[in-house]
Amino acid sequence: MDIPYTIQPRPDTGVYNAKVGMWLFLASEVMLFGGLFSSYILLRVAAPANTWPHGWLSVPLGTVNTLLLALSAISTLLAWAACKARMFDRFKLFMGLTLVLATVFLGIKGYEYHDKLTHYEVTLKDGRIADGHLVAETATALQLKGRFVKDHAELLNGRGHAHEAVTIEKSRIQKIENYAPRHNTFMAIYFTMTGLHGLHVLGGMVVFAYLWGPGSRMWKTQPDRFTNRVEIAGLFWHFVDLVWIFLFPVLYLT
Amino acid sequence: MESAAHTLDRAHVHEDHHEGLGFLRSYVFSTDHKVIGLQYGFTALCFLLLGFTLMLMMRWQMAHPGEAIPLAGPLLAAVLGDVAAKGVMSPDLYNSFGAMHGTIMVFLAIVPLAVGAYGNYLVPLQIGANDMAFPKLNMMSYQFYLAGGIVMFVSFFIPGGAAQSGWTSYAPLATVVPTSGQTFWLIGMVFLITSSLLGSVNIITTIIQLRAPGLTWMRLPFFVWAQFTASFLLLLAFPPLEVAGILQLMDKVAHTSFFLPTGLAVGGNLANISGGGSPLLWQHLFWFLAHPEVYVLILPALGIVAEIIAVNTRKPLWGYRSMVYSALAIGFISFLVWAHHMYLTGMGTRIATFFQTTTMIISIPSVIILSSLLISLWGGSIRFNTPMLFALAFLPMFGIGGLTGLPLGMSLSDIHLHDTYYVIAHFHYVVAPGTIFALFAGIYFWFPKITGRRMSEYWGRVHFWGSLIFMNVVFMPMFAQGLAGMLRRMSDGGANYSQAKLEGVTGGLSPAIMSLNHYILWGAVGLGLAQIPFIINFFHSIRWGEKVESDNPWASTTLEWQTPTPPPHGNFLRPPQAYRGPYEYSVPGYDKDYVPQNQPPG
Numbered sequence: 001m002d003i004p005y006t007i008q009p010r011p012d013t014g015v016y017n018a019k020v021g022m023w024l025f026l027a028s029e030v031m032l033f034g035g036l037f038s039s040y041i042l043l044r045v046a047a048p049a050n051t052w053p054h055g056w057l058s059v060p061l062g063t064v065n066t067l068l069l070a071l072s073a074i075s076t077l078l079a080w081a082a083c084k085a086r087m088f089d090r091f092k093l094f095m096g097l098t099l100v101l102a103t104v105f106l107g108i109k110g111y112e113y114h115d116k117l118t119h120y121e122v123t124l125k126d127g128r129i130a131d132g133h134l135v136a137e138t139a140t141a142l143q144l145k146g147r148f149v150k151d152h153a154e155l156l157n158g159r160g161h162a163h164e165a166v167t168i169e170k171s172r173i174q175k176i177e178n179y180a181p182r183h184n185t186f187m188a189i190y191f192t193m194t195g196l197h198g199l200h201v202l203g204g205m206v207v208f209a210y211l212w213g214p215g216s217r218m219w220k221t222q223p224d225r226f227t228n229r230v231e232i233a234g235l236f237w238h239f240v241d242l243v244w245i246f247l248f249p250v251l252y253l254t
Numbered sequence: 255m256e257s258a259a260h261t262l263d264r265a266h267v268h269e270d271h272h273e274g275l276g277f278l279r280s281y282v283f284s285t286d287h288k289v290i291g292l293q294y295g296f297t298a299l300c301f302l303l304l305g306f307t308l309m310l311m312m313r314w315q316m317a318h319p320g321e322a323i324p325l326a327g328p329l330l331a332a333v334l335g336d337v338a339a340k341g342v343m344s345p346d347l348y349n350s351f352g353a354m355h356g357t358i359m360v361f362l363a364i365v366p367l368a369v370g371a372y373g374n375y376l377v378p379l380q381i382g383a384n385d386m387a388f389p390k391l392n393m394m395s396y397q398f399y400l401a402g403g404i405v406m407f408v409s410f411f412i413p414g415g416a417a418q419s420g421w422t423s424y425a426p427l428a429t430v431v432p433t434s435g436q437t438f439w440l441i442g443m444v445f446l447i448t449s450s451l452l453g454s455v456n457i458i459t460t461i462i463q464l465r466a467p468g469l470t471w472m473r474l475p476f477f478v479w480a481q482f483t484a485s486f487l488l489l490l491a492f493p494p495l496e497v498a499g500i501l502q503l504m505d506k507v508a509h510t511s512f513f514l515p516t517g518l519a520v521g522g523n524l525a526n527i528s529g530g531g532s533p534l535l536w537q538h539l540f541w542f543l544a545h546p547e548v549y550v551l552i553l554p555a556l557g558i559v560a561e562i563i564a565v566n567t568r569k570p571l572w573g574y575r576s577m578v579y580s581a582l583a584i585g586f587i588s589f590l591v592w593a594h595h596m597y598l599t600g601m602g603t604r605i606a607t608f609f610q611t612t613t614m615i616i617s618i619p620s621v622i623i624l625s626s627l628l629i630s631l632w633g634g635s636i637r638f639n640t641p642m643l644f645a646l647a648f649l650p651m652f653g654i655g656g657l658t659g660l661p662l663g664m665s666l667s668d669i670h671l672h673d674t675y676y677v678i679a680h681f682h683y684v685v686a687p688g689t690i691f692a693l694f695a696g697i698y699f700w701f702p703k704i705t706g707r708r709m710s711e712y713w714g715r716v717h718f719w720g721s722l723i724f725m726n727v728v729f730m731p732m733f734a735q736g737l738a739g740m741l742r743r744m745s746d747g748g749a750n751y752s753q754a755k756l757e758g759v760t761g762g763l764s765p766a767i768m769s770l771n772h773y774i775l776w777g778a779v780g781l782g783l784a785q786i787p788f789i790i791n792f793f794h795s796i797r798w799g800e801k802v803e804s805d806n807p808w809a810s811t812t813l814e815w816q817t818p819t820p821p822p823h824g825n826f827l828r829p830p831q832a833y834r835g836p837y838e839y840s841v842p843g844y845d846k847d848y849v850p851q852n853q854p855p856g
Contacts, residue, residue, distance in 0.1 A: 001384055001824040002384075003383075003384065003387065003389070004463075004464065005463050005464070013462060016463075017387045017388070017459055017463050017464075020458075020459045020462055021387065021388060021391075021456075021459045024454075024489060025451070027489060028489050028490065031489075031491075031493035031494060032494075032496060032497060034494075035494035035498070035539060035542075036497050038494075039497060039501065039535055039539065042535050042538070043512065043530075043532060043535065046532050046534075046535075047530050048529075048530060181504060181508045181509075182509040182510050182511075182527075183528060184530060185510075185511060185512070185528065185530040188504060188511065188512060188528075192500065192501065192504055196500070
């Protein structure tokens with residue numbers, strides 16, 4: 001029993017089954033990320049005055065990551081074009097390049113996460129706040145690279161301040177909290193949105209790695225079907241790139 | 255051609271069906287849309303029974319607050335421990351059962367039955383396809399559904415019990431209840447959403463790509479249109495709930511404050527949270543799903559009823575095209591009405607006016623469909639068999655449900671009625687004697703195609719009249735209770751607000767209103783008893799029912815009846831070709847009163 005139009009397009013609709021399925025899936029994904037972006041807007045607009053931070057994320061790193069994904073979109077397209085032109089070696093090259101770019105993207109994302117999770121806000125018993133990255137910890141003291149501020153609101157602008165060595169005795173600490181999702185609404189939505197996006201990147205990489213590696217055996221027997229697979233995996237990848245194009249300005253630049 | 259199509263083609267069944275696959279591949283991990291449809295059907299019917307049983311125990315508690323539940327009480331006490339000590343339902347347990355009754359009925363029973371079972375089994379048959387477009391995804395869709403169901407079911411037995419904050423899981427209440435039930439609920443929902451995503455992608459792709467040659471869009475049976483629209487709603491409305499689920503899961507597990515406002519106090523103490531979140535955001539995301547979900551519940555039911563009415567009136571559906579366009583209009587507009595569930599949140603009058611307007615507008619296509627079905631009866635030679643009885647009862651019952659919804663769509667009257675038993679009565683009339691009657695009708699109607707045997711007409715009628723009467727005994731009094739101001743979700747059935755407890759206070763619930771709880775309890779018991787003939791009839795008829803005499807026992811035109819009985823793997827003996835519309839009954843000039851879609855012209 002063969003299901004029709006798995007490889008060749010249906011004449012009156014002009015598409016093959018998997019392509020329809022992928023577009024429908026992407027429509028659903030638009031609603032998923034649309035819901036997240038709407039939540040971001042509502043949370044930010046409704047946030048109490050003077051609680052929304054700016055400049056907490058590194059624009060250079062975000063820019064590099066944007067460029068990496070943009071380049072990977074091009075290499076994915078070229079990989080598909082190579083399949084269409086029946087040039088298997090070029091497919092391997094460009095698909096491999098996509099995988100490398102995506103890996104670097106996730107590496108940078110991981111570094112950014114690490115940077116946030118080792119960033120501490122320490123409230124002292126005298127009311128001052130020390131804020132910075134944890135450098136070293138001894139039995140009695142913490143060493144941060146950062147600064148002292150008088151109140152919480154000063155922390156909301158993350159740019160253009162000194163990074164000095166700050167040492168704090170543990171006995172003077174009232175409360176210590178790192179920049180994890182629970183820190184505030186911005187960190188929460190940042191980790192959630194980029195985390196969900198990162199899972200999509202990872203999912204796309206798993207599919208690409210399969211097509212690059214064991215799945216490429218299909219090239220010898222059914223090159224048309226294999227080309228279709230590259231095409232719909234590429235559709236998904238372009239969507240993942242597109243989400244980042246929105247995430248970058250929304251989280252990094254505003 | 256014609257005689258070949260209508261003699262019984264049972265001989266092909268056994269050689270084609272299994273194709274040498276083992277038991278696991280044939281029945282557990284099957285990729286055949288019919289087996290998956292039946293898996294969905296059986297699982298969903300079990301959950302339907304479970305959801306009903308929960309409600310039966312809750313109705314006892316409401317009529318007799320603080321008294322041990324007969325029969326089930328000792329069992330509850332043994333299994334669940336302190337929350338049901340001595341067989342008495344505690345308020346916490348009542349909350350759990352209430353939340354899970356709604357969740358199970360909507361997400362694990364009705365939608366899987368209406369879309370998972372009926373959509374899977376019938377859509378490929380009605381469009382002349384040999385299977386769904388993505389059989390493996392179809393199998394995974396059922397597996398995800400089963401996993402979600404198991405997670406939900408297991409949550410009853412964890413410490414603290416299942417989720418307690420209603421099927422709506424409003425934040426911040428759902429987040430701050432200090433048990434893990436809500437976390438299980440959220441994880442279960444993520445599974446169910448994944449399942450419905452895979453299912454809806456499959457159904458839509460199948461309808462777009464695998465229609466038989468000649469089966470143009472306006473030749474599709476209305477049932478297929480209904481499934482098409484409902485699948486689009488599942489595809490596009492569920493992701494925002496998934497977002498809501500993810501954010502609430504973050505609140506529960508990672509201690510973020512997406513839905514927790516600044517200054518939230520829990521148990522008299524300031525909660526240790528960052529705050530800054532928005533409880534209203536949850537309601538927006540939730541109802542953005544949950545209103546389209548209402549139409550996911552009702553559209554397949556309308557589709558089933560339309561098929562049965564066309565066959566049993568022996569005439570074409572009246573206004574087929576306007577029904578199709580109405581279904582599509584319902585689909586679009588259902589995304590624009592969600593905030594009519596939120597009039598009491600203090601929204602501005604302009605926003606309320608917008609949502610009142612869209613709500614009134616969406617009732618128009620619903621009324622068009624219902625009117626078309628009603629007018630279809632006019633002048634028909636109606637056959638009153640069991641499926642037709644259920645389909646006919648659907649029309650007024652759904653009508654009551656729909657019309658009583660209008661006062662809830664107006665912000666002025668909604669302010670009085672919100673959160674009362676009036677709301678419960680309204681949406682149960684839509685879903686219980688509405689959608690569930692349509693689903694019953696479908697079971698009686700398609701049973702001969704699936705098994706090759708008929709269900710007993712006599713016991714079908716007993717089931718029908720018992721269900722119809724007791725459904726109304728259960729739900730009609732709730733309108734009166736709601737109008738009198740009785741609130742929903744009270745574990746004592748309103749006793750604390752009765753005149754007996756509030757002596758000298760005007761406005762307490764009168765003894766007459768309180769006594770309705772007893773009628774409802776015995777109505778619910780009667781409703782349960784009325785299902786026994788159905789269950790026995792169902793299983794008895796699988797083995798011992800009267801054998802059907804042809805592949806097309808109802809003399810129907812649509813393609814699913816032009817297959818062997820039951821349809822083998824691959825469905826059709828030869829790929830069908832459609833030549834005509836779906837409801838060519840009593841066409842002048844033919845010797846029979848129906849012309850199948852695959853009968854060539856001439």
